[in-house]
Amino acid sequence: GAGVSQSPSNKVTEKGKDVELRCDPISGHTALYWYRQSLGQGLEFLIYFQGNSAPDKSGLPSDRFSAERTGGSVSTLTIQRTQQEDSAVYLCASSLDRGLSEQYFGPGTRLTVT
Amino acid sequence: QKEVEQNSGPLSVPEGAIASLNCTYSDRVSQSFFWYRQYSGKSPELIMSIYSNGDKEDGRFTAQLNKASQYVSLLIRDSQPSDSATYLCAGHTGGFKTIFGAGTRLFVKA
Numbered sequence: 305g306a307g308v309s310q311s312p313s314n315k316v317t318e319k320g321k322d323v324e325l326r327c328d329p330i331s332g333h334t335a336l337y338w339y340r341q342s343l344g345q346g347l348e349f350l351i352y353f354q355g356n357s358a359p360d361k362s363g364l365p366s367d368r369f370s371a372e373r374t375g376g377s378v379s380t381l382t383i384q385r386t387q388q389e390d391s392a393v394y395l396c397a398s399s400l401d402r403g404l405s406e407q408y409f410g411p412g413t414r415l416t417v418t
Numbered sequence: 419q420k421e422v423e424q425n426s427g428p429l430s431v432p433e434g435a436i437a438s439l440n441c442t443y444s445d446r447v448s449q450s451f452f453w454y455r456q457y458s459g460k461s462p463e464l465i466m467s468i469y470s471n472g473d474k475e476d477g478r479f480t481a482q483l484n485k486a487s488q489y490v491s492l493l494i495r496d497s498q499p500s501d502s503a504t505y506l507c508a509g510h511t512g513g514f515k516t517i518f519g520a521g522t523r524l525f526v527k528a
Binding site for chain 1: 506
Protein backbone atom coordinates (compact mmCIF):
# COMPACT_ATOMS: atom_id res chain seq x y z
CA GLY A 305 0.00 0.00 0.00
CA ALA A 306 0.95 3.65 -0.18
CA GLY A 307 3.35 4.91 2.43
CA VAL A 308 3.62 8.29 4.08
CA SER A 309 4.03 11.06 1.53
CA GLN A 310 5.41 14.53 2.04
CA SER A 311 5.59 17.60 -0.13
CA PRO A 312 7.53 19.41 -1.30
CA SER A 313 10.62 17.22 -1.26
CA ASN A 314 12.83 20.30 -1.29
CA LYS A 315 12.09 23.89 -0.40
CA VAL A 316 14.43 26.86 -0.64
CA THR A 317 13.13 30.06 0.88
CA GLU A 318 14.42 33.45 1.86
CA LYS A 319 14.83 34.40 5.47
CA GLY A 320 11.65 35.96 6.81
CA LYS A 321 9.28 34.13 4.47
CA ASP A 322 6.60 31.69 5.63
CA VAL A 323 6.61 28.06 4.49
CA GLU A 324 4.09 25.23 4.60
CA LEU A 325 5.08 21.58 4.63
CA ARG A 326 2.54 18.87 3.96
CA CYS A 327 2.25 15.30 5.19
CA ASP A 328 -0.18 12.64 4.02
CA PRO A 329 -0.11 9.67 6.42
CA ILE A 330 -0.77 6.02 5.70
CA SER A 331 -4.48 5.40 5.32
CA GLY A 332 -6.00 4.23 8.59
CA HIS A 333 -3.16 5.48 10.77
CA THR A 334 -4.56 7.67 13.52
CA ALA A 335 -1.31 8.98 14.96
CA LEU A 336 0.92 11.46 13.14
CA TYR A 337 4.28 12.89 14.20
CA TRP A 338 6.51 15.68 12.96
CA TYR A 339 10.27 15.62 13.55
CA ARG A 340 13.17 17.80 12.53
CA GLN A 341 16.62 16.49 11.68
CA SER A 342 19.52 18.85 11.23
CA LEU A 343 22.57 17.73 9.28
CA GLY A 344 24.35 14.92 11.09
CA GLN A 345 22.01 15.13 14.06
CA GLY A 346 19.34 12.93 15.57
CA LEU A 347 15.60 13.35 15.31
CA GLU A 348 14.03 16.21 17.22
CA PHE A 349 10.37 15.70 18.14
CA LEU A 350 8.14 18.62 17.18
CA ILE A 351 4.48 17.71 17.51
CA TYR A 352 2.19 14.70 17.76
CA PHE A 353 -1.45 14.24 16.72
CA GLN A 354 -3.68 11.39 17.83
CA GLY A 355 -7.15 11.18 16.36
CA ASN A 356 -9.31 14.08 17.50
CA SER A 357 -7.36 14.65 20.72
CA ALA A 358 -5.51 17.88 21.38
CA PRO A 359 -2.03 17.63 19.86
CA ASP A 360 1.13 17.38 21.93
CA LYS A 361 2.97 20.54 20.90
CA SER A 362 5.68 20.29 23.51
CA GLY A 363 8.48 19.95 20.96
CA LEU A 364 7.76 23.04 18.88
CA PRO A 365 10.88 25.24 19.22
CA SER A 366 9.12 28.61 19.04
CA ASP A 367 5.78 30.24 18.36
CA ARG A 368 6.82 30.63 14.73
CA PHE A 369 6.05 26.94 14.34
CA SER A 370 2.52 25.60 14.13
CA ALA A 371 0.80 22.54 12.75
CA GLU A 372 -2.67 21.37 12.05
CA ARG A 373 -4.27 18.17 11.00
CA THR A 374 -7.50 18.38 9.06
CA GLY A 375 -10.08 15.63 9.12
CA GLY A 376 -7.76 13.36 11.04
CA SER A 377 -5.62 12.80 7.97
CA VAL A 378 -3.41 15.31 6.14
CA SER A 379 -1.21 17.54 8.27
CA THR A 380 0.46 20.85 7.51
CA LEU A 381 3.47 22.21 9.39
CA THR A 382 3.82 25.98 9.04
CA ILE A 383 6.93 27.95 9.85
CA GLN A 384 6.48 31.70 9.92
CA ARG A 385 9.24 34.26 9.42
CA THR A 386 11.80 31.55 8.67
CA GLN A 387 15.31 31.84 10.07
CA GLN A 388 18.51 30.23 8.84
CA GLU A 389 18.56 27.93 11.86
CA ASP A 390 15.26 26.45 10.62
CA SER A 391 17.18 24.78 7.77
CA ALA A 392 16.81 21.04 8.27
CA VAL A 393 14.98 17.99 7.00
CA TYR A 394 11.43 17.86 8.31
CA LEU A 395 10.15 14.33 8.68
CA CYS A 396 6.61 13.16 9.15
CA ALA A 397 5.69 9.73 10.50
CA SER A 398 2.43 7.94 11.12
CA SER A 399 1.46 4.96 13.22
CA LEU A 400 -1.58 2.77 13.54
CA ASP A 401 -2.34 4.06 17.00
CA ARG A 402 -0.62 5.86 19.81
CA GLY A 403 1.39 4.15 22.46
CA LEU A 404 3.23 1.07 21.38
CA SER A 405 2.80 1.32 17.64
CA GLU A 406 5.72 1.45 15.26
CA GLN A 407 6.12 4.62 13.23
CA TYR A 408 6.55 4.77 9.48
CA PHE A 409 8.35 7.74 8.03
CA GLY A 410 7.81 9.78 4.92
CA PRO A 411 10.71 10.80 2.66
CA GLY A 412 11.02 14.19 4.33
CA THR A 413 11.14 17.79 3.17
CA ARG A 414 14.56 19.40 2.98
CA LEU A 415 14.16 23.06 3.94
CA THR A 416 16.91 25.54 3.15
CA VAL A 417 16.58 29.10 4.40
CA THR A 418 18.91 31.51 2.61
CA GLN B 419 21.71 11.65 31.38
CA LYS B 420 20.04 11.82 27.98
CA GLU B 421 16.74 10.02 27.78
CA VAL B 422 17.97 7.68 25.05
CA GLU B 423 21.70 7.42 24.63
CA GLN B 424 23.77 5.76 21.92
CA ASN B 425 27.44 5.71 21.06
CA SER B 426 27.78 7.78 17.91
CA GLY B 427 30.45 5.49 16.49
CA PRO B 428 31.48 4.88 13.87
CA LEU B 429 31.40 1.17 14.51
CA SER B 430 33.37 -0.69 11.90
CA VAL B 431 33.03 -4.45 11.37
CA PRO B 432 34.23 -6.76 8.61
CA GLU B 433 31.74 -8.37 6.25
CA GLY B 434 30.26 -11.52 7.74
CA ALA B 435 30.88 -10.48 11.36
CA ILE B 436 28.31 -9.71 14.05
CA ALA B 437 27.62 -6.02 14.60
CA SER B 438 26.47 -5.11 18.10
CA LEU B 439 24.69 -1.80 18.64
CA ASN B 440 23.78 -0.62 22.11
CA CYS B 441 21.38 1.90 23.62
CA THR B 442 20.67 2.95 27.19
CA TYR B 443 17.62 4.82 28.42
CA SER B 444 16.49 6.85 31.39
CA ASP B 445 13.59 6.30 33.79
CA ARG B 446 11.41 8.65 31.71
CA VAL B 447 11.36 6.25 28.81
CA SER B 448 8.79 3.47 28.88
CA GLN B 449 9.14 -0.16 28.03
CA SER B 450 8.53 -0.07 24.30
CA PHE B 451 11.54 0.29 22.07
CA PHE B 452 12.31 0.46 18.41
CA TRP B 453 15.31 0.19 16.13
CA TYR B 454 15.39 2.17 12.91
CA ARG B 455 17.94 2.19 10.12
CA GLN B 456 18.72 5.39 8.25
CA TYR B 457 20.79 5.48 5.10
CA SER B 458 22.53 8.72 4.28
CA GLY B 459 20.07 11.19 2.78
CA LYS B 460 17.09 8.93 3.44
CA SER B 461 14.41 8.78 6.10
CA PRO B 462 14.46 6.24 8.93
CA GLU B 463 12.97 2.82 8.29
CA LEU B 464 11.75 0.50 11.01
CA ILE B 465 13.80 -2.63 11.64
CA MET B 466 12.33 -4.04 14.82
CA SER B 467 10.24 -3.30 17.87
CA ILE B 468 10.67 -4.91 21.27
CA TYR B 469 8.41 -4.60 24.27
CA SER B 470 9.33 -7.47 26.60
CA ASN B 471 12.45 -8.44 28.42
CA GLY B 472 14.64 -10.84 26.48
CA ASP B 473 15.48 -11.44 22.84
CA LYS B 474 13.48 -11.00 19.68
CA GLU B 475 14.81 -12.36 16.41
CA ASP B 476 13.90 -11.41 12.85
CA GLY B 477 16.13 -12.82 10.14
CA ARG B 478 19.68 -11.57 10.67
CA PHE B 479 18.54 -9.11 13.34
CA THR B 480 18.14 -9.76 17.06
CA ALA B 481 16.91 -7.13 19.49
CA GLN B 482 17.60 -7.54 23.18
CA LEU B 483 15.89 -5.69 26.00
CA ASN B 484 17.08 -5.65 29.60
CA LYS B 485 14.73 -3.57 31.72
CA ALA B 486 16.68 -4.00 34.94
CA SER B 487 19.81 -2.52 33.37
CA GLN B 488 17.86 -0.12 31.13
CA TYR B 489 19.52 -1.05 27.91
CA VAL B 490 18.41 -2.30 24.55
CA SER B 491 20.69 -3.69 21.88
CA LEU B 492 20.58 -4.77 18.25
CA LEU B 493 22.71 -7.56 16.88
CA ILE B 494 23.22 -7.92 13.14
CA ARG B 495 24.54 -11.31 12.13
CA ASP B 496 26.48 -11.94 8.91
CA SER B 497 26.89 -8.19 8.40
CA GLN B 498 26.83 -7.00 4.80
CA PRO B 499 28.15 -3.79 3.24
CA SER B 500 24.51 -2.90 2.57
CA ASP B 501 23.98 -2.77 6.35
CA SER B 502 26.22 0.29 6.49
CA ALA B 503 23.95 3.02 7.82
CA THR B 504 23.05 4.93 10.96
CA TYR B 505 21.00 2.94 13.45
CA LEU B 506 18.57 4.84 15.64
CA CYS B 507 17.25 3.56 18.93
CA ALA B 508 13.92 4.98 20.09
CA GLY B 509 11.65 4.62 23.08
CA HIS B 510 8.30 5.93 24.20
CA THR B 511 7.78 8.22 27.17
CA GLY B 512 4.64 7.91 29.21
CA GLY B 513 2.97 10.57 27.10
CA PHE B 514 3.46 8.59 23.88
CA LYS B 515 6.16 10.94 22.73
CA THR B 516 8.92 9.01 21.00
CA ILE B 517 12.46 9.89 21.98
CA PHE B 518 15.21 9.00 19.53
CA GLY B 519 18.85 8.50 20.28
CA ALA B 520 21.37 10.36 18.16
CA GLY B 521 22.22 7.17 16.29
CA THR B 522 25.24 4.93 15.80
CA ARG B 523 26.99 4.90 12.44
CA LEU B 524 27.87 1.41 11.26
CA PHE B 525 30.40 0.63 8.55
CA VAL B 526 30.64 -2.91 7.20
CA LYS B 527 33.88 -3.41 5.32
CA ALA B 528 33.86 -5.71 2.32
